[in-house]
Amino acid sequence: MSTTPRTTSHSQRDLQKARTRRALLDAGLALLEEQSLSSIGLREITRAVGISPAAFYRHFRDVADLGVALVEESLGTLHAVIQAGLTERSEDGERIDHLVDAIARFVREHPEHIRFVVRERHGGVAAVRTAIGAELDRFAEEVAEALARDEVSRGWSAEDLRMLGETYVDHMVMTASAFLEAAQGEGPPEDVVAHTARRQLRLISLGRRHWTSDPASPAP
Numbered sequence: 160m161s162t163t164p165r166t167t168s169h170s171q172r173d174l175q176k177a178r179t180r181r182a183l184l185d186a187g188l189a190l191l192e193e194q195s196l197s198s199i200g201l202r203e204i205t206r207a208v209g210i211s212p213a214a215f216y217r218h219f220r221d222v223a224d225l226g227v228a229l230v231e232e233s234l235g236t237l238h239a240v241i242q243a244g245l246t247e248r249s250e251d252g253e254r255i256d257h258l259v260d261a262i263a264r265f266v267r268e269h270p271e272h273i274r275f276v277v278r279e280r281h282g283g284v285a286a287v288r289t290a291i292g293a294e295l296d297r298f299a300e301e302v303a304e305a306l307a308r309d310e311v312s313r314g315w316s317a318e319d320l321r322m323l324g325e326t327y328v329d330h331m332v333m334t335a336s337a338f339l340e341a342a343q344g345e346g347p348p349e350d351v352v353a354h355t356a357r358r359q360l361r362l363i364s365l366g367r368r369h370w371t372s373d374p375a376s377p378a379p
Contacts, residue, residue, distance in 0.1 A: 251364045
């Protein structure tokens, strides 16, 4: 007996489910342009998509769960771009140019994602704050691992490498926020932000070359 009709029907349902989930995420991001996640109601999101509140629960447990999915999407894409630049480039100048250019491009293409992360990093939804913190921690760990392979990092303690990774990640978030403000006509223009970001990263790089790491230093 042929199962083609059943398979086709199943595929169509999966496709429709994926489209609805995408629509919910997009609606959430659109609403977040003007307000925080803690102020958005489930009915507000489903009304924007044109589905019933009950249908929302086929995709997310609650609004916070949708927010966590947005965190994974927002930081995941940027994470991949930055990680590739760190591992594929070994010269500091090339890395710095790549990092700043990649962040600027990401903000131009996905301003709503950066706005969401910057606002909700210290926002009122605990699950989302935790998710952002976890993603940034993972990011810092992977940046530290990439930088540990450099000759200049030989002899560094794990603690100091982690500190360096966190410094890079904090700088990236700060730079993304500055690019977003520039795009909104607030603060210095994009070229000034890029120039400042490059100088700051060069300063970090210079300090790194003169840092003496104590392998036996205790963890905090």
